[in-house]
Amino acid sequence: MSKTARADWWKKSVIYQIYPKSFRDANGDGVGDIRGIIEKLPYLKDLGVGVAWLSPIFASPMIDNGYDTSDYTAVNPLFGTMADAEELFEEARKRDIRIVLDIALNHTSTQHPWFVNASAHGDKRDWYWWREGRCGAAPNNWQSIFGGPAWSQTDDGSFYLHLFDKSQADLNWENPAVRRAIHDAMRFWLDKGVGGFRLDVVTVISKEPDLRDVIDPRPAPLYRHIAGGPRLHEFLREMRREVFAHYDCVAIGEAPGVDPERASKLVDPADPMLDMIYHFDLVAMNPIIGGDWDRVAFKRIFSTWDKGIGPRGWNSVVVSNHDLGRISSRFGDGSPESAKMLLTLVLSQRATPFIYQGDELGMINAPFATLDEIDDVWAKTTYRLAREKGLSEADAFARTVAMTRDHARTPFQWNASANGGFSEASRTWLNVNPNHATLNAAAQTEDVNSVRAWAKHLIALREDPLWVFGAFEDLAPGDPDLFVYAREHQGRRAIVALNLRDEAKPLPAYVPAHAPLLRNVDGALDMLAPWEARIVGA
Ligand code: GLC
Numbered sequence: 001m002s003k004t005a006r007a008d009w010w011k012k013s014v015i016y017q018i019y020p021k022s023f024r025d026a027n028g029d030g031v032g033d034i035r036g037i038i039e040k041l042p043y044l045k046d047l048g049v050g051v052a053w054l055s056p057i058f059a060s061p062m063i064d065n066g067y068d069t070s071d072y073t074a075v076n077p078l079f080g081t082m083a084d085a086e087e088l089f090e091e092a093r094k095r096d097i098r099i100v101l102d103i104a105l106n107h108t109s110t111q112h113p114w115f116v117n118a119s120a121h122g123d124k125r126d127w128y129w130w131r132e133g134r135c136g137a138a139p140n141n142w143q144s145i146f147g148g149p150a151w152s153q154t155d156d157g158s159f160y161l162h163l164f165d166k167s168q169a170d171l172n173w174e175n176p177a178v179r180r181a182i183h184d185a186m187r188f189w190l191d192k193g194v195g196g197f198r199l200d201v202v203t204v205i206s207k208e209p210d211l212r213d214v215i216d217p218r219p220a221p222l223y224r225h226i227a228g229g230p231r232l233h234e235f236l237r238e239m240r241r242e243v244f245a246h247y248d249c250v251a252i253g254e255a256p257g258v259d260p261e262r263a264s265k266l267v268d269p270a271d272p273m274l275d276m277i278y279h280f281d282l283v284a285m286n287p288i289i290g291g292d293w294d295r296v297a298f299k300r301i302f303s304t305w306d307k308g309i310g311p312r313g314w315n316s317v318v319v320s321n322h323d324l325g326r327i328s329s330r331f332g333d334g335s336p337e338s339a340k341m342l343l344t345l346v347l348s349q350r351a352t353p354f355i356y357q358g359d360e361l362g363m364i365n366a367p368f369a370t371l372d373e374i375d376d377v378w379a380k381t382t383y384r385l386a387r388e389k390g391l392s393e394a395d396a397f398a399r400t401v402a403m404t405r406d407h408a409r410t411p412f413q414w415n416a417s418a419n420g421g422f423s424e425a426s427r428t429w430l431n432v433n434p435n436h437a438t439l440n441a442a443a444q445t446e447d448v449n450s451v452r453a454w455a456k457h458l459i460a461l462r463e464d465p466l467w468v469f470g471a472f473e474d475l476a477p478g479d480p481d482l483f484v485y486a487r488e489h490q491g492r493r494a495i496v497a498l499n500l501r502d503e504a505k506p507l508p509a510y511v512p513a514h515a516p517l518l519r520n521v522d523g524a525l526d527m528l529a530p531w532e533a534r535i536v537g538a
Contacts, residue, residue, distance in 0.1 A: 010196070010250040010275060010352060011314055012468050013050030014459050015100070017356045019322045020054055020079050021065055022411045022430065025423035032411070032422070034080035038088050043441070045095045047360060047452070048459035051250075052092065053100040053198050055322055057085065061111050063167040064377050065409075066102070067200060068109035072185035089193045098195025100250065105182050106201045107168040114181075115169050119154045127178050128169050129161035131211065141213045145221050146378045147385045161211070163204060163222060165377050173205045173235055183242045190243070196250035199274070203255045203266075206231040223280075227257025236266065236273035245272075252316065253277040260308020267313035276352060278318040279305060286403075287330055295500045298331075299474060299483050306350055306472045315351035320359055325407045327356070329365040333502050336362050337531040340454045340520040341498050344533035347458040348487065348496045350472045358412055360455035361444055365407040366433050371397060373431055379404035406430060415442035454520060461518075466492055481505050482528065494537045499528040512536050 024036030034057065044052060056066030059074040066076065075085050092099050108115055117124040131139035131151070139159050142150035144166075151159045152166040161170045171178050186197060206229030214225040236253075244251050255263060255277035266274050281301045287293035302317075309315045319342070320327035327346075332338025339362030346353045368374055371383060379400045386396035411428055413436040414421030419428050420436030433439075444450035461467055470489035476482065482505060483498040497511050504527045507513055513525050516536050521529040528534065 007248060009098070010051065010252075012462070013098070013352065014048065014347070014462065015051040015053055015252075015316075015352060015354045016044060016047070016049040017053045017321055017354060018055065019065075019357060019409055020057055022409050022422070023357060024412065024414065025425065025428070028424040030423050030425035030428045031078055033078070034075070034084040034088050038084070038091050041091055041095055041097065044097060047456055049097065049355065051098045051100055051195060053252075053354075054102060056102045056104060056200075058103075061109055061167070063109070064165055065375075067104040068107075068111075068165070068168050069104055070109040070112045072103070072182070073188045086192060093193060098250075099193075100196045100198055100252065101189055101194050102198045102200060103182075103186065104168075104200040105171070106205050107162065107164060107170045110167050110169050118169075119158075119160070124177075126175050127172055129172050129207070129211070131159050131161070133157070133159050140211050142211075142222055142226075145223065147381045150222065163201070165381070167377075170207075171205075173207075173231070174209060179235065179238065183239060186239075186243045187246075190247045190249055194249070196244075196247075196252065196275075198252045198254060200254050201256060202236070202253040202274070203227040203232065203258050203277075204229065206235055221256070223257035225257075227255075228262050233265070233273065237271075240272050240274075250275045256280045256283075260305055263305075264309050264313050267309065269312065276314050276316045278316045278354070281305070282317075282319050283321075283324060285330075286324060293331065295480050295483070296478060298500075299477060302349065302472075302483075302485075303474045303477060311350065311469065311471075315349070316354060317346050317349045317351045318354045319346055320356040320408065321354070322356065322408050323405045326364050327359050328362050329407065331500070332531060334362075334364040335502075335531065336451050337520055337529075338362075338502070339451045341500075341531045341533040343451070343455050343458060344496065344520070344535070345483065345498055347455070347462065348467060348535070350468070350470060350487070353462075355455070356408060358408075360452050361413065361439060361441055362451035363410075363413060363433070363439065364435070366410045366431070368401050368404070368406070371400070374400065374404050374406050375430055376404045376406045376409070379406065413440040415440050457518070465489055466494060470494070475510055476508065479508075482508065484508060484511060492537075494535060497528060497532070497534045497536070499530060499532045502530040504529050 021032045023032045024040050025032050026035035057079050058069045059071035059076050060066045060068050075082050089099055114124050114127050118128050138149045138151040144150040146165050153159055162168050204223055204227050251274045253274040263277050266277055305315055327342050328334050328339040332342055383396050383400040386399050410430050411422035411432045416437050420432040444452035466489040470487035473486045475484045481501045483500055485496050487494050495511055499505055507526050507528055516534045518535040520533045523529045
């Protein structure tokens, strides 16, 4: 373990998120696996991504698909063996792709031996949050992010805290032994050569120990009330000192509940804690599919975060991930043009872009028709609570389909064959979207006009420092249809003009009408076609 000067490769890289369960099933059991990822490394290399972030691969009962860890230093047998993981790290290294692992460190599975010990009043009792009930009811009014009280009881009647599902018990970070155990787990993987971590909901690990009621638990998710707890900075500085400072690695915090001002402290190079965070302002914009959404507010998020974090700290752009509907179903119309326009937006910011698997093909939401096609624990809770409130089956199902995270989790569409080339099994853990017959990686790799070809081109463009480091300026923040911004670096300037509507709009006078560098559609230069993305200058 050597002390390495921290490089900034993660600023220049595009990060590609893999949801291992849905990427590629190499052993034919209907579930994606590590050998499947190894098989597809050449695909990632060809696309041009420098970092692959894997959603959790650690041992887990998979109630929340790995975000419920039962052993931080074991590979989930569903995904393969430790030897497979080591081979993946090695094969990725040969291709200059760094592997970032996702670690859910705010909570463990209730099947983790630590929790089993704690609930039996063993020596790890204090590793979790236990409280007495209030007259038999929960100790405080916190509502879990997935719905229902944030407290459940073990057999002896004790209440334990869980910000998420009742199978995900919150670790007590006040206890130094807990922190040491997580540091040890991180070092275990870094010593095997991984390039860093994505720290799941890291902004809520520190809690006010008195766990007071929140004023009004209803209107906002719990993390808005409790994120950025009193010892968060201390815990992160300690983690930096004990772990990250000793490796050439990146620490990316998932950061619900913080604004740019608080976030900028977390990524301040003068007082290092994390390298990047990803905020929830875009995550929280989850328009009902096909419904209208506030484009001006959407654009403001980009400027606010660019100004708030600026070039000193560093931003990320996460518009889509495994927790959200597909990007082109949310902010586009599912067409290849809208997918290209949205990829342009993601890939042309002063920030590290995150591409969620399948977005580079323009994959869209799934046509779920029955509840048993859905696996997502949050969606199932939503359905149950909606029924308990008296909603009809149809209304409860409609609500569930609108919010379920499974839209993003349907298997990757590799080709037009059965199961989209994802798996040779007779059944896959989630159905493959039937549109794989036409929308798939193989077809798009042949086609120079495909969404994938567009994504690859834009990723390559980021080799020019203008696109990585160039200053960002929104040229028309109040425009309700277009997002037009400049990027400027060492005297060079480029303009990106995006039409956020499915109807043509006149090209504004401040965008030069001369031959563009890139354009996702043909047609008159004095108009921006529906969902057009145009880059001028540079
Ligand atoms: C994060 C993950 C999400 C998970 C939750 C609880 O938000 O992205 O998938 O359910 O944390 O770990």
